[in-house]
Amino acid sequence: xxxxxxxxxxxxxxxxxxxxxxxxxxxxxxxxxxxxxxxxxxxxxxxxxxxxxxxxxxxxxxxxxxxxxxxxxxxxxxxxxxxxxxxxxxxxxxxxxxxxxxxxxxxxxxxxxxxxxxxxxxxxxxxxxxxxxxxxxxxxxxxxxxxxxxxxxxxxxxxxxxxxxxxxxxxxxxxxxxxxxxxxxxxxxxxxxxxxxxxxxxxxxxxxxxxxxxxxxxxxxxxxxxxxxxxxxxxxxxxxxxxxxxxxxxxxxxxxxxxxxxxxxxxxxxxxxxxxxxxxxxxxxxxxxxxxxxxxxxxxxxxxxxxxxxxxxxxxxxxxx
Amino acid sequence: xxxxxxxxxxxxxxxxxxxxxxxxxxxxxxxxxxxxxxxxxxxxxxxxxxxxxxxxxxxxxxxxxxxxxxxxxxxxxxxxxxxxxxxxxxxxxxxxxxxxxxxxxxxxxxxxxxxxxxxxxxxxxxxxxxxxxxxxxxxxxxxxxxxxxxxxxxxxxxxxxxxxxxxxxxxxxxxxxxxxxxxxxxxxxxxxxxxxxxxxxxxxxxxxxxxxxxxxxxxxxxxxxxxxxxxxxxxxxxxxxxxxxxx
Numbered sequence: 001x002x003x004x005x006x007x008x009x010x011x012x013x014x015x016x017x018x019x020x021x022x023x024x025x026x027x028x029x030x031x032x033x034x035x036x037x038x039x040x041x042x043x044x045x046x047x048x049x050x051x052x053x054x055x056x057x058x059x060x061x062x063x064x065x066x067x068x069x070x071x072x073x074x075x076x077x078x079x080x081x082x083x084x085x086x087x088x089x090x091x092x093x094x095x096x097x098x099x100x101x102x103x104x105x106x107x108x109x110x111x112x113x114x115x116x117x118x119x120x121x122x123x124x125x126x127x128x129x130x131x132x133x134x135x136x137x138x139x140x141x142x143x144x145x146x147x148x149x150x151x152x153x154x155x156x157x158x159x160x161x162x163x164x165x166x167x168x169x170x171x172x173x174x175x176x177x178x179x180x181x182x183x184x185x186x187x188x189x190x191x192x193x194x195x196x197x198x199x200x201x202x203x204x205x206x207x208x209x210x211x212x213x214x215x216x217x218x219x220x221x222x223x224x225x226x227x228x229x230x231x232x233x234x235x236x237x238x239x240x241x242x243x244x245x246x247x248x249x250x251x252x253x254x255x256x257x258x259x260x261x262x263x264x265x266x267x268x269x270x271x272x273x274x275x276x277x278x279x280x281x282x283x284x285x286x287x288x289x290x291x292x293x294x295x296x297x298x299x300x301x302x303x304x305x306x307x308x309x310x311x312x313x314x315x316x317x318x319x320x321x
Numbered sequence: 322x323x324x325x326x327x328x329x330x331x332x333x334x335x336x337x338x339x340x341x342x343x344x345x346x347x348x349x350x351x352x353x354x355x356x357x358x359x360x361x362x363x364x365x366x367x368x369x370x371x372x373x374x375x376x377x378x379x380x381x382x383x384x385x386x387x388x389x390x391x392x393x394x395x396x397x398x399x400x401x402x403x404x405x406x407x408x409x410x411x412x413x414x415x416x417x418x419x420x421x422x423x424x425x426x427x428x429x430x431x432x433x434x435x436x437x438x439x440x441x442x443x444x445x446x447x448x449x450x451x452x453x454x455x456x457x458x459x460x461x462x463x464x465x466x467x468x469x470x471x472x473x474x475x476x477x478x479x480x481x482x483x484x485x486x487x488x489x490x491x492x493x494x495x496x497x498x499x500x501x502x503x504x505x506x507x508x509x510x511x512x513x514x515x516x517x518x519x520x521x522x523x524x525x526x527x528x529x530x531x532x533x534x535x536x537x538x539x540x541x542x543x544x545x546x547x548x549x550x551x552x553x554x555x556x557x558x559x560x561x562x563x564x565x566x567x568x
Contacts, residue, residue: 311552
């Protein structure tokens with residue numbers, strides 16, 4: 001059966017060259033010219049947030065994943081949201097990269113053709129495929145910027161909530177310290193003979209006085225702990241502004257993959273179209289083989305009828321009768 | 322319609338024709354010769370390969386070959402191959418060999434291959450309308466041609482008489498080798514009758530034209546036992562030789 005297909009292939013070689021080579025090439029060329037597709041890529045380096053030697057985990061990160069996996073996961077989820085994509089779209093319109101009329105289609109391309117992958121423990125590869133090279137680059141650039149802004153806002157909002165909370169706690173602690181000191185001073189005024197024992201409750205024989213001294217010290221300790229926490233959060237909040245320098249760094253700026261002449265996206269589309277272009281040729285070949293019941297060789301006669309071919313005679317050409 | 326000549330006349334007239342004696346009443350001139358054959362030597366050699374594959378009836382009075390050549394349809398090359406086989410046998414054996422054309426439907430028969438002048442043939446002789454016409458095939462002295470002639474609507478009756486009067490049997494006594502150019506099996510109504518004239522029939526199949534179904538039908542009409550083999554004609558496989566060896 002294979003020999004029959006080969007025979008048909010070689011017999012109608014001109015047709016099959018046209019169908020199996022010419023058609024796919026033409027289709028691929030048309031695909032590149034009519035439906036250009038560009039692929040842009042950027043690479044981001046992601047570090048675990050670290051401020052003045054104290055390591056902390058970013059909000060929402062899974063401590064069992066690498067920084068790049070966390071970042072890739074976060075960015076992938078963000079791009080899946082309409083709000084994030086819409087923000088990037090608005091930014092593209094504001095920059096003049098696209099018109100308002102094109103926004104929805106660009107946003108759609110972004111939703112379906114945006115790919116974030118972890119390329120190592122800290123390296124994140126971001127790719128997008130679209131129909132205009134400038135839009136591709138701008139989408140990547142604005143996506144990274146918007147994502148950074150979102151991270152900053154999130155961190156700052158959380159820091160502000162924490163700072164407000166700890167400010168209130170510190171104030172309450174200060175009030176407790178004041179109240180404890182007032183109570184101690186009042187007791188000492190009412191009992192002039194008593195001494196505070198250099199602030200050590202263990203060296204004071206009077207249990208009432210020792211208790212008042214202990215209360216003052218506890219209030220002061222609590223106030224100090226809260227003040228330390230508040231200072232740490234304030235430091236983190238201040239560091240959030242430098243998040244692009246410390247946590248996320250764009251190593252490879254957005255660039256087109258495969259060059260401008262024949263970009264990678266177009267090449268992939270062309271390859272797919274070319275592969276599909278071969279199908280008609282194969283269908284034609286199968287149809288010819290199916291419809292052609294003529295005898296093509298001695299083996300067919302032997303197989304079909306069990307008759308021996310006693311001689312094969314080439315074409316007699318002009319001399320034939 | 323005239324009555325065919327009786328069988329004994331066949332042997333006598335053939336002997337006279339071969340021996341070159343003056344023609345008797347009712348027989349063609351013994352001096353008629355065909356033009357030299359224009360089939361190439363390699364073609365004759367392939368035809369030789371075909372006839373040598375057939376068993377030969379040996380011993381007794383009829384130690385000879387009676388080979389029919391047919392095909393499923395017209396224009397598949399059977400007449401050329403029949404001529405090639407007859408030529409090869411005549412050259413190889415040096416014995417009297419007759420190429421007998423029994424395809425009354427063919428417009429381009431052995432007359433064209435051997436460039437015979439237009440004239441009568443087997444049909445007219447069997448009908449009693451003309452004398453027997455045996456033509457010597459140049460450049461051989463032992464090869465003879467018996468063209469079919471024109472038969473019109475009586476082909477089936479003629480074919481029946483050919484078998485019924487045992488004309489072939491009588492010819493066998495004069496020719497050690499007889500090659501019969503039979504009509505195509507699937508296109509002619511009387512082809513089954515014609516197929517019975519030969520001991521062995523070689524079926525000509527044209528590469529890229531004859532279908533398996535055509536060949537099956539032809540074989541059915543002939544009878545499987547009578548088919549001595551198949552000749553694949555105009556065999557021009559498209560696959561390059563080097564690739565063909567791998568398959």
